[in-house]
Every structure is written in structure tokens, then in C-alpha cells.
Amino acid sequence: QKEVEQDPGPLSVPEGAIVSLNCTYSNSAFQYFMWYRQYSRKGPELLMYTYSSGNKEDGRFTAQVDKSSKYISLFIRDSQPSDSATYLCAMSRANAGKSTFGDGTTLTVKP
Amino acid sequence: GAVVSQHPSRVICKSGTSVKIECRSLDFQATTMFWYRQFPKQSLMLMATSNEGSKATYEQGVEKDKFLINHASLTLSTLTVTSAHPEDSSFYICSASFGTKWSGEQFFGPGTRLTVL
Numbered sequence: 001q002k003e004v005e006q007d008p009g010p011l012s013v014p015e016g017a018i019v020s021l022n023c024t025y026s027n028s029a030f031q032y033f034m035w036y037r038q039y040s041r042k043g044p045e046l047l048m049y050t051y052s053s054g055n056k057e058d059g060r061f062t063a064q065v066d067k068s069s070k071y072i073s074l075f076i077r078d079s080q081p082s083d084s085a086t087y088l089c090a091m092s093r094a095n096a097g098k099s100t101f102g103d104g105t106t107l108t109v110k111p
Numbered sequence: 112g113a114v115v116s117q118h119p120s121r122v123i124c125k126s127g128t129s130v131k132i133e134c135r136s137l138d139f140q141a142t143t144m145f146w147y148r149q150f151p152k153q154s155l156m157l158m159a160t161s162n163e164g165s166k167a168t169y170e171q172g173v174e175k176d177k178f179l180i181n182h183a184s185l186t187l188s189t190l191t192v193t194s195a196h197p198e199d200s201s202f203y204i205c206s207a208s209f210g211t212k213w214s215g216e217q218f219f220g221p222g223t224r225l226t227v228l
Contacts, residue, residue, distance in 0.1 A: 033215075041224070044204070044219045046113075049215070049216055051214075092213070095213055096215075097160060098157060102154065103153070104154050
């Protein structure tokens with residue numbers, strides 16, 4: 001079983017929809033939680049960073065971490081065609097020196 | 112801020128040749144650099160982690176003699192694919208982190224697409 005599980009999708013939504021992307025994990029020692037966006041044939045871009053539990057909001061994006069359930073989410077409000085990309089969750093233990101990535105969810109937002 | 116560049120963005124070479132890929136942190140000092148490999152529609156596969164001035168730490172199953180990593184300065188790391196073969200064709204991505212304490216944040220380069228004929 002993988003340490004981080006992420007539904008690969010693909011996920012297709014109409015423009016303006018609210019998108020929910022999720023990851024579950026098994027290692028309770030994870031403390032840092034990240035979401036990356038990767039456009040086709042490009043490197044991943046750090047989108048959201050959260051330390052420990054709680055919510056973080058940045059514009060149309062909201063990241064949620066529920067450590068008790070070992071579950072993290074990324075919400076995208078008012079989704080746009082430019083949000084079409086692969087979204088990777090990542091998480092890490094303190095002092096780990098590296099992160100564990102999910103397999104990525106491919107999202108398509110249709111105009 | 113936190114910009115990482117890679118060069119070249121694309122390279123095509125003949126089987127048996129060696130290819131060097133450069134990764135630079137442009138506006139920060141990278142205490143740690145990472146090299147990943149990504150196959151089409153697949154996730155990132157960590158190949159190795161390197162700290163400036165130290166030998167790289169390779170992930171299990173990655174051939175050290177095949178993929179040579181040099182982290183010569185706080186802004187530059189290189190990956191050399193030695194005696195490349197068609198099965199080495201892939202998308203190679205570097206990333207970098209800064210600070211003395213690991214925080215989980217990494218900043219990725221744009222990637223290098225390697226095609227070995």
C-alpha cells in the first residue's frame with residue numbers, strides 16, 4: 001500500500017464549478033502538506049503549503065488538512081479552463097529531507 | 112522569487128553518448144537539490160537528493176554510475192546520464208529547497224525532455 005493515495009481521475013468539470021481534489025495518507029508523522037500544479041510538459045509549481053492541520057486560503061484555492069482522518073483536500077472555486085492541469089499532493093515528515101508525492105489527479109475544466 | 116531553471120529544455124542524442132543537464136536556483140541558495148524522473152502520465156519518481164558539497168543520496172534502484180549527480184555550489188546541480196540508451200528517454204525535473212531546516216517546500220525547474228535514439 002502506498003503511503004499517499006490520490007485518485008488519478010481524470011476529472012472533468014464545466015467552467016465555474018467547484019473542484020475538490022483529495023489525498024489520503026497512512027503516515028501519521030507527516031507534518032508538511034503541499035499541493036503542486038503541473039501543466040503538460042512543465043515542471044510542478046507549488047500552489048499551496050500547509051503546516052499541520054487546518055485550512056489555508058489563497059484566492060480561489062483552499063487547502064484543508066485533517067490529520068485525525070489522514071486526509072487532505074484542495075478546493076478550487078470558480079474553476080477556469082486555465083486550471084486544467086495535473087494536481088499533485090505531497091507531504092513530508094519534519095527533518096525527512098524529502099517529500100512523498102501522490103500520483104496526481106488530472107483535471108480538465110471545459111469552457 | 113524561488114525560481115529554478117534547467118538547461119537544456121530538450122535534448123536528443125544517440126545511444127551510447129552522455130548527456131549533462133544543469134539545474135540552477137536563480138534567486139536563492141539551494142541547500143538541497145532533488146532530481147526526479149517522470150514518465151508520460153505518471154507521477155514523479157525521486158532519483159536522488161544532493162546537498163552542496165556532499166555526495167548525492169540515491170533512491171533504491173537508481174544506478175549511481177549511470178546517473179551522476181554533482182552539486183558543486185549552492186546554486187548549481189548537474190545530472191549526467193552516462194552512456195544513454197533509449198530506455199533512459201524520459202522527462203527529468205530538478206527541484207530545490209532552501210533554509211537550514213527542512214520545511215517540505217520545493218521549487219521545481221521546468222524540466223528537460225531527453226530522447227535517446
